[in-house]
Amino acid sequence: MRTPLPFFVYGTLRPGAYNHDRLLLGRTAAEEEARLPGARLHDGPGYPYAVPGEGTVAGTLVTAAPDAYGELLGVLDRMEGDAGYERTAVETVRLRDGARVRAWTYVASPETALGPLIVGGDWFRHVPDGPRTP
Template identity: 65%
Template sequence: MRELPFFVYGTLRPGEYNHDLFLRGRTAAEEPARLAGALLYEGPGYPYLVRGAGEVAGELISAAPGGYEALVSVLDRLEHGYERQVCEVVRVRDGAMVRAWVYVATPAVRLGEPIAGGDWLSRRRDVRLPDVPRTP
């Protein structure tokens, strides 16, 4: 199979902590994309995706030249408990359908609540920090 990009939807998205740990310097392109026919859930500190009647926001990540096999290996180790599947995602910039690898949760991983709107980043923005009294 040719080198497919990856659709990432949670802590591997740009600006998130696993992106910095596992993807920084290993990608050639990162661009917004959406996956129809999927639902996003909040696990213990990370999201997980299952197939269902919804849509999930994420990023389409392409490996840096010469780094595809290493990237697959790193992501497969990180995403243990998930099944890597080929899915059709929509690239936001032009609406093109792109075949990509997507990590889909197995039943053993499923223990969270649905994330409304299917966007991990939006969910985080909705969390309100408590007001902290300021000292003069």
């Protein structure tokens, strides 16, 4: 079996945001700040959408606890799929030390209507009070 990939999260699943505590708390082995080059971030209805493009998205690389990976993958796929996202593997998540990591992330489905571009690619800076409350 292939090694499970970590998840790059950039919205409500980041530490400090409401879906992190609801879905990830206690199910992760590691969480560290990261960036996804080659992507843009758009505002959505209460959460952001990443799409491929020129830019960089700020987020967190989340490594699932080994015994929680399968369950977590299913939970995240359902939640993100219902919100108009598709899971995709990305090769270029960058950690603070410059290391590149392959990871899963969720990007907007082609039929998803996107809101305005979030300049700077960091949802927490775009809506500083919003991410922490449902």
